[in-house]
Amino acid sequence: MLEFGAKRRLSAAQRTERREFAANASRAAGRLSLPWFRQPIKVSNKASAGSFDPVTEADKAVEAALRQDIGAAYPEDGLFGEEYGFEEGSSGLTWVIDPIDGTRSFMSGFLHWGVLLALFDGQDPVVGVLYQPYTDELFVGDGEMAELRRADERRLLQVSEVTSVYDCTLASTGPQFFSGEERQAAFARAVDAAKQTRFGGDCYLYAMLAMGYVDLSVESGLNAYDIQALIPIIRGAGGVIETWSGENPALGGDVVAAGTRDALVEAQELLSKA
Amino acid sequence: MLEFGAKRRLSAAQRTERREFAANASRAAGRLSLPWFRQPIKVSNKASAGSFDPVTEADKAVEAALRQDIGAAYPEDGLFGEEYGFEEGSSGLTWVIDPIDGTRSFMSGFLHWGVLLALFDGQDPVVGVLYQPYTDELFVGDGEMAELRRADERRLLQVSEVTSVYDCTLASTGPQFFSGEERQAAFARAVDAAKQTRFGGDCYLYAMLAMGYVDLSVESGLNAYDIQALIPIIRGAGGVIETWSGENPALGGDVVAAGTRDALVEAQELLSKA
Numbered sequence: 001m002l003e004f005g006a007k008r009r010l011s012a013a014q015r016t017e018r019r020e021f022a023a024n025a026s027r028a029a030g031r032l033s034l035p036w037f038r039q040p041i042k043v044s045n046k047a048s049a050g051s052f053d054p055v056t057e058a059d060k061a062v063e064a065a066l067r068q069d070i071g072a073a074y075p076e077d078g079l080f081g082e083e084y085g086f087e088e089g090s091s092g093l094t095w096v097i098d099p100i101d102g103t104r105s106f107m108s109g110f111l112h113w114g115v116l117l118a119l120f121d122g123q124d125p126v127v128g129v130l131y132q133p134y135t136d137e138l139f140v141g142d143g144e145m146a147e148l149r150r151a152d153e154r155r156l157l158q159v160s161e162v163t164s165v166y167d168c169t170l171a172s173t174g175p176q177f178f179s180g181e182e183r184q185a186a187f188a189r190a191v192d193a194a195k196q197t198r199f200g201g202d203c204y205l206y207a208m209l210a211m212g213y214v215d216l217s218v219e220s221g222l223n224a225y226d227i228q229a230l231i232p233i234i235r236g237a238g239g240v241i242e243t244w245s246g247e248n249p250a251l252g253g254d255v256v257a258a259g260t261r262d263a264l265v266e267a268q269e270l271l272s273k274a
Numbered sequence: 275m276l277e278f279g280a281k282r283r284l285s286a287a288q289r290t291e292r293r294e295f296a297a298n299a300s301r302a303a304g305r306l307s308l309p310w311f312r313q314p315i316k317v318s319n320k321a322s323a324g325s326f327d328p329v330t331e332a333d334k335a336v337e338a339a340l341r342q343d344i345g346a347a348y349p350e351d352g353l354f355g356e357e358y359g360f361e362e363g364s365s366g367l368t369w370v371i372d373p374i375d376g377t378r379s380f381m382s383g384f385l386h387w388g389v390l391l392a393l394f395d396g397q398d399p400v401v402g403v404l405y406q407p408y409t410d411e412l413f414v415g416d417g418e419m420a421e422l423r424r425a426d427e428r429r430l431l432q433v434s435e436v437t438s439v440y441d442c443t444l445a446s447t448g449p450q451f452f453s454g455e456e457r458q459a460a461f462a463r464a465v466d467a468a469k470q471t472r473f474g475g476d477c478y479l480y481a482m483l484a485m486g487y488v489d490l491s492v493e494s495g496l497n498a499y500d501i502q503a504l505i506p507i508i509r510g511a512g513g514v515i516e517t518w519s520g521e522n523p524a525l526g527g528d529v530v531a532a533g534t535r536d537a538l539v540e541a542q543e544l545l546s547k548a
Contacts, residue, residue, distance in 0.1 A: 038485065038487070104470065104472065105472070107487070108443055108445070108472055108482055108487045108488055109481075109482040109485050109487035109488070110386065110472070110474075110475065110478065110479075110482060110487075111385040111386065111409065111478075112384065112385065112386070112474070134409075135385065135408075135409055169382055171382070174471075174472075174473050175449060175473075176471065196378065197448075197450065198378065198379070198382055198384070198448075198474065199448050199449075199473035199474050200384075200386070200472065200473050200474020200475065201384065201474065204384065204385075205384075208382055208383040208384060211312065211383050213312070213381070213382045213383035213384075214382055214383070
């Protein structure tokens with residue numbers, strides 16, 4: 001299991017080098033998913049009866065390729081991926097992989113999914129990439145900057161300046177992902193307060209938050225690999241991301257993100273109200 | 275207002291000609307939306323306070339271009355569009371336009387939106403196009419065939435063969451679009467029965483149904499221009515689409531679509547149960 005530990009500090013040059021490595025590795029590995037997108041795919045079911053958690057060949061191909069590339073470039077770093085688990089390193093750094101985030105979206109032919117890769121320094125993810133191979137969109141961030149790269153286009157990302165939940169476009173993957181009455185009620189309060197709510201999106205909604213088109217996101221029950229890559233992108237675009245109770249979101253759980261601190265705090269108050 | 279009338283019959287050659295015209299016109303007009311996609315956009319608000327129904331310059335540019343192209347090619351045909359209303363023709367045929375379906379998705383930077391163009395023969399839409407300019411995906415159908423065209427790729431569409439709602443991936447734009455307790459309860463029954471539910475999608479979910487990745491869709495309160503273009507695509511891919519009560523869906527309302535007649539009928543029973 002990935003846990004918090006001592007913070008391994010990187011120089012700006014080291015961070016930039018790993019950011020560009022992550023961008024290139026995600027692009028190369030992400031393309032391996034395309035033969036399975038919108039094709040008949042071999043689906044195994046790793047969840048128990050009643051739930052639905054597809055594992056695709058695409059997932060495995062992408063994660064295996066990333067682990068190989070990372071192992072070759074940074075053999076002392078650890079690895080933590082959705083498909084192949086945790087492998088401790090000796091450098092104090094861990095690469096965190098969700099080979100296909102938005103698997104259900106991928107399997108249904110929709111476009112809001114992507115390959116997620118983050119570099120965790122023991123306390124925070126310091127580099128993050130979201131790559132969508134079908135649209136060839138690469139979102140990359142390192143906490144200081146975030147940009148979208150597509151073909152020859154490069155665009156710096158900048159969050160919105162909306163300061164109140166009541167003026168926010170709220171995004172969340174779906175109301176069914178909040179477990180327990182308390183969380184459902186909390187989410188309902190956020191939905192009621194927000195100007196409008198968009199469902200669907202998985203990782204992609206955080207990219208839209210980093211671009212300023214979504215003002216607030218509220219999600220629950222996230223794994224570390226669901227959220228780590230998105231944290232440096234949101235922070236690099238000027239946004240804020242925490243747990244509902246104001247803690248470090250790096251290991252997942254109940255996560256809220258916003259373009260402004262004011263909107264985040266107001267959302268956290270709504271989510272914690274008894 | 276668009277209404278049912280006498281059915282104006284087209285020969286196969288006439289239908290094919292108009293299908294290709296519709297494909298080309300949608301592509302040309304659809305591209306006019308791109309300067310507004312993910313850019314600061316001028317939003318006017320045509321809805322009254324409390325609701326949110328954005329009108330964008332993109333909407334107007336696309337519909338104006340389509341009306342001009344159609345008027346030049348088929349001056350005797352009628353026009354019915356979301357932005358510029360109804361203009362009766364003398365041919366018995368009417369072109370039905372939703373310049374940007376999924377406006378909220380468009381405005382939030384997401385990818386599940388498109389330009390919709392249909393040709394209505396008084397009883398049924400006989401040609402339909404969904405074009406997504408950012409991904410350059412063109413879905414086209416005429417009730418007999420349906421295909422996806424993207425760059426040099428052409429792929430015939432074929433719905434899924436799932437015959438029971440309990441095995442279906444259900445898609446719907448969002449639970450908040452069902453008005454009244456009765457409709458909400460009906461939709462909840464469908465969600466409970468389905469294997470899984472995906473929210474979000476607007477027009478795009480019908481394209482995924484035509485491709486066989488979504489097995490069932492349930493929506494409510496649709497306008498004629500929201501659904502007409504999608505009907506010949508779904509039927510051309512072998513699917514079925516009706517109102518919840520089994521009537522012609524061409525003027526919108528409460529609409530259900532499925533890959534198979536069995537799944538459709540089972541869904542209609544769930545939706546009508548007291």
